[in-house]
Amino acid sequence: MRRATCMNPDEKLSAMPSAPSFLQRLIGRADPRGGLRPLYEAVVREGRQPHWYVEGAVPDTMDGRFDMIVAVLSLALMRLEQQGAAQESVWLTELFVDDMDGQLRQEGIGDVVVGKHIGRMMSALGGRISAYRSALEGGGDLPDALRRNLYRGAPVAQDALDHVEGALRSRWTRLGCLTRDAMLAGDIG
Known part of the structure; x- marks a missing residue:
């Protein structure tokens, strides 16, 4: 009969793998969103960009x-979808959500309210993707989409609007x- 040996509690903790690395080894892969980080950045x-x-x-x-970031992100997400990279599009969106969550918390927004803000941001992203898709793929009016979504209906000089549309x-x-x-x-530069 084997006798159980007692371990020092500190030894037991140090012998245990950390949760993320243990789970990654158990699952057998790292976070797949990591490959989208260069694109998101x-x-x-x-x-x-100042221009x-x-x-x-x-x-x-x-x-x-x-x-402005959502406008550029919308273009990237639409192109990923066109390339049949739907899963990568989801992961890129998740990176955006994580970043926005962190930005809100950095601004002092509390846990209770962060979810509501993220929900509004995701709604804005979805609406902008739809508006920019219609303008760029469906022959819609990009200047009008920019006035509504980028400038939020505020008056904008024609040369400024032309610059953003062209870029x-x-x-x-x-x-x-x-x-x-x-x-x-x-x-993407």
Whole structure:
């Protein structure tokens, strides 16, 4: 008969694998969203480019930056869907949600309210994807979609609107020329 040996409680804890690594080994893979991080970071970088806010007169506010990042993200999500990369599109959206959640918490928004804000942001993303898809794929009116969604109905100078429209159309064309792998690597510039 074997005798049970007692372990020091600290030894027991140090002998246990950490939960994430244990689960990753159990499941056998890392977070699949990690492969979308270069693309997400490129989308955010593009959405923060000064020309949108200077020549394009997008309001340089939290809301304006959110709207600009969502505009660029919408283009990337639509191109991923066109390439048959529906799962990657979902993962890219999840990275966006995680980022927005972190941004809200950093601003001091509490747990109770964060979910409501995220819900509104996801609704905004869905609405913008629909508006930009209609304008870029269906022959809709991109300037009108930009006035409603990017400028939120505020008056905007025609040359600023022309700048944003031209830059987004160029970005749309550029994304259409990329392979799926190039896009996932964040080569959207």
